[in-house]
Amino acid sequence: MEQAQIDTVDLSVVSEDPACSETALPALDSWITPTERFYIRSHFSEVPNVDVSSWSLKVDGEVERSLDLSFEDLKSLPARSAVVTLECAGNSRSYVTPPAEGLRFGHGAVGNAEWTGVPLHELLSRAGPKKGAVEALFEGTDAGEEEEEGLTLEIEYARSLPMAKAMSDDTLVAYLMNGEPLEPAHGYPVRLIVPGWYGMASVKWLRRVSLLPRPYQGFFQGRRYVRITDGESRPSWEPVKSVGVKSLITRPRHGEVVRQGEFTVHGVAWSGDGAIEGLELSTDGGRSWREAELFGPESAGAWRRWKFPWTPSTPGHFILMSRAVDSAGNTQPASIPWNFRGYANNSIHTIAVEVPAE
Amino acid sequence: MEQAQIDTVDLSVVSEDPACSETALPALDSWITPTERFYIRSHFSEVPNVDVSSWSLKVDGEVERSLDLSFEDLKSLPARSAVVTLECAGNSRSYVTPPAEGLRFGHGAVGNAEWTGVPLHELLSRAGPKKGAVEALFEGTDAGEEEEEGLTLEIEYARSLPMAKAMSDDTLVAYLMNGEPLEPAHGYPVRLIVPGWYGMASVKWLRRVSLLPRPYQGFFQGRRYVRITDGESRPSWEPVKSVGVKSLITRPRHGEVVRQGEFTVHGVAWSGDGAIEGLELSTDGGRSWREAELFGPESAGAWRRWKFPWTPSTPGHFILMSRAVDSAGNTQPASIPWNFRGYANNSIHTIAVEVPAE
Numbered sequence: 001m002e003q004a005q006i007d008t009v010d011l012s013v014v015s016e017d018p019a020c021s022e023t024a025l026p027a028l029d030s031w032i033t034p035t036e037r038f039y040i041r042s043h044f045s046e047v048p049n050v051d052v053s054s055w056s057l058k059v060d061g062e063v064e065r066s067l068d069l070s071f072e073d074l075k076s077l078p079a080r081s082a083v084v085t086l087e088c089a090g091n092s093r094s095y096v097t098p099p100a101e102g103l104r105f106g107h108g109a110v111g112n113a114e115w116t117g118v119p120l121h122e123l124l125s126r127a128g129p130k131k132g133a134v135e136a137l138f139e140g141t142d143a144g145e146e147e148e149e150g151l152t153l154e155i156e157y158a159r160s161l162p163m164a165k166a167m168s169d170d171t172l173v174a175y176l177m178n179g180e181p182l183e184p185a186h187g188y189p190v191r192l193i194v195p196g197w198y199g200m201a202s203v204k205w206l207r208r209v210s211l212l213p214r215p216y217q218g219f220f221q222g223r224r225y226v227r228i229t230d231g232e233s234r235p236s237w238e239p240v241k242s243v244g245v246k247s248l249i250t251r252p253r254h255g256e257v258v259r260q261g262e263f264t265v266h267g268v269a270w271s272g273d274g275a276i277e278g279l280e281l282s283t284d285g286g287r288s289w290r291e292a293e294l295f296g297p298e299s300a301g302a303w304r305r306w307k308f309p310w311t312p313s314t315p316g317h318f319i320l321m322s323r324a325v326d327s328a329g330n331t332q333p334a335s336i337p338w339n340f341r342g343y344a345n346n347s348i349h350t351i352a353v354e355v356p357a358e
Numbered sequence: 359m360e361q362a363q364i365d366t367v368d369l370s371v372v373s374e375d376p377a378c379s380e381t382a383l384p385a386l387d388s389w390i391t392p393t394e395r396f397y398i399r400s401h402f403s404e405v406p407n408v409d410v411s412s413w414s415l416k417v418d419g420e421v422e423r424s425l426d427l428s429f430e431d432l433k434s435l436p437a438r439s440a441v442v443t444l445e446c447a448g449n450s451r452s453y454v455t456p457p458a459e460g461l462r463f464g465h466g467a468v469g470n471a472e473w474t475g476v477p478l479h480e481l482l483s484r485a486g487p488k489k490g491a492v493e494a495l496f497e498g499t500d501a502g503e504e505e506e507e508g509l510t511l512e513i514e515y516a517r518s519l520p521m522a523k524a525m526s527d528d529t530l531v532a533y534l535m536n537g538e539p540l541e542p543a544h545g546y547p548v549r550l551i552v553p554g555w556y557g558m559a560s561v562k563w564l565r566r567v568s569l570l571p572r573p574y575q576g577f578f579q580g581r582r583y584v585r586i587t588d589g590e591s592r593p594s595w596e597p598v599k600s601v602g603v604k605s606l607i608t609r610p611r612h613g614e615v616v617r618q619g620e621f622t623v624h625g626v627a628w629s630g631d632g633a634i635e636g637l638e639l640s641t642d643g644g645r646s647w648r649e650a651e652l653f654g655p656e657s658a659g660a661w662r663r664w665k666f667p668w669t670p671s672t673p674g675h676f677i678l679m680s681r682a683v684d685s686a687g688n689t690q691p692a693s694i695p696w697n698f699r700g701y702a703n704n705s706i707h708t709i710a711v712e713v714p715a716e
Contacts, residue, residue, distance in 0.1 A: 097453060098612050098677075098708045230643050230677045230710070254456050285588050285696060317698045319456075319588045338643065338710065340675045350456045352588070352696065356507075 010037045015103050018042040022108035029250035029266050031296050033111035035178050040185045041088045043157050044144030048205045052189045061210035064128030081116040083302040085270045089198035089240045093342035100342025107248055112303045115193045117174030121167045133211035136166035138192050141205035159203050160216035170195045195301030196242050196272035200225045228340040243272030244346035247324035254351035262311045267322055270303035274327035279306040285319035315357040321350045368395045373461050376400040380466035387608035387624050389654050391469035393536050398543045399446045401515050402502030406563045410547045419568035422486030429547055439474040441660040443628045447556035447583055447598045451700035458700025465606055470661045473551045475532030479525045491569035494524035496550050499563035517561050518574035528553045553659030554600050554630035558583045586698040601630030602704035605682035612709035620669045625680055628661035632685035637664040643677035673715040679708045
């Protein structure tokens with residue numbers, strides 16, 4: 001099968017090895033993020049090159065009947081499509097103070113795509129979960145080395161979900177992205193899509209689903225994607241799960257020179273804990289806030305676009321800030337409590353622009 | 359005259375052109391910063407290579423008698439020494455949010471050195487300031503190109519001081535740094551030293567002092583080293599002058615792994631507006647603060663060292679913060695009001711360290 005090359009227009013490289021890229025914010029200013037602009041988060045040196053003719057998806061563990069499905073078997077099952085926002089847990093890490101451990105993602109490790117595949121519960125129901133199953137473990141084809149406390153570990157990428165989330169209608173075993181077969185960098189031939197959770201849960205190059213009698217504690221579950229805060233008076237160690245409510249200003253860009261006259265500020269907003277209910281914009285560095293207009297398609301698990309007509313009052317420098325509120329009443333903080341790897345930074349997006357004298 | 363090469367140990371390059379370097383924080387953990395570790399802020403491609411035999415210092419403008427002093431003339435005048443902290447106005451710019459325009463200095467564009475030279479008022483008294491003189495303008499030998507609004511400008515480095523500051527006992531025309539002739543990068547043969555003001559006032563490669571009948575508005579006075587904040591509801595345009603109260607944790611380093619048991623946290627603190635009266639340290643991310651001990655030499659215009667014995671209560675990650683108070687009652691803010699070029703960031707220094715289980 002011919003695989004198109006990932007175009008690097010509007011994608012910038014965050015790391016060569018592992019291959020990670022993020023999207024320029026103006027390129028996020030649409031409902032659907034085109035595949036060639038979608039952020040990439042790999043964990044190992046090698047991007048798996050899966051031969052679909054020999055690939056199969058195994059379903060085993062605490063099940064009545066193990067399954068071993070070919071790509072054709074999978075595609076013959078009932079499918080659905082959903083538009084889902086994926087955000088890397090390390091998105092916006094560069095703006096955490098003091099600097100946090102990990103790849104230096106800006107704000108562009110997020111995107112919104114249409115995913116098509118088989119609801120995971122279709123597979124699990126066919127396999128018949130046993131009573132004792134508490135989690136579903138997902139194994140990718142990707143493997144390699146990780147450094148940990150001076151040791152080099154040989155590991156495979158794997159993550160688990162609680163059974164309730166695994167059985168949710170929305171959790172998909174996806175084989176199309178924006179209507180096309182997945183690109184290799186996005187998990188070809190098959191990846192998991194877990195709406196509402198940070199991207200690490202949406203395991204790429206999926207090859208096995210195992211139901212477990214007890215919680216999984218592997219490397220990418222117990223050593224990474226964990227919010228470690230400080231230990232003095234409030235030790236805390238908390239796995240990263242659902243996506244915090246967040247918004248980005250996509251236009252103008254930080255540092256842009258904006259002409260006098262009306263300018264429409266654009267952006268996107270999303271939350272793993274509910275629908276976006278409102279978006280407030282400040283054009284005076286947070287001293288006052290006004291409601292922006294939410295517009296465009298609305299779909300559970302997907303971001304919402306917003307816009308705000310702005311007429312700068314004078315020439316000068318302006319500080320624009322966006323703050324979203326979700327249906328659970330969550331809003332964005334000025335800054336997040338610091339955590340060692342800088343995960344889940346959903347603080348208010350702030351940019352500065354210049355309006356020159358005519 | 360033989361000029362030693364600047365050693366790059368403990369100095370890291372911030373910019374190749376113009377040549378700018380900053381000091382690693384552990385290398386700031388002493389009363390005097392050795393010259394070879396002292397930060398460098400140049401403004402142009404070329405570092406002046408002044409021939410001292412043909413160099414002279416002119417004093418002119420609104421004076422009764424113009425002067426033209428050779429290096430030997432200057433050295434024959436009454437001299438004094440003072441230990442003075444210099445901090446670049448762009449120090450800590452990298453930690454301003456959103457990102458500010460300018461070179462990406464971390465926290466290391468600061469240092470404390472002994473400077474020896476002639477008090478400027480000795481020269482000005484000999485020249486006889488006229489009644490109409492309101493400012494003293496200082497011209498350096500450095501010149502080159504700057505980009506501004508799409509234009510390339512050919513300019514020389516020049517800055518002014520109000521007469522009162524120029525006539526202060528403390529303002530020096532210095533020719534020794536830490537007891538040795540100035541290095542070329544630090545202004546050989548002669549530079550101004552203006553205690554209490556950000557480094558841009560301490561003009562290097564000084565060649566002329568002119569008393570002016572009206573305030574100077576040249577490039578590095580009116581277009582740079584100006585705090586431009588936002589224009590929506592509180593337009594602000596304010597030249598950067600005196601150094602805001604500030605402190606740094608020099609040991610441990612951000613990200614350091616610290617063994618269990620007692621550890622002495624070290625640092626430095628300074629202010630352009632008075633003596634350092636106290637230093638508070640938090641080891642729990644700002645929830646509680648305790649007094650550190652100020653120690654070592656005390657001298658007007660110089661930084662003060664401080665230390666704090668800390669016994670981490672548990673293994674884990676810890677967030678350390680330092681906050682100085684000066685004799686004018688100023689203290690460090692959690693963050694500064696954003697300004698376009700990120701000048702004068704004196705916000706609380708925050709680092710994270712890890713204490714492993716034994």
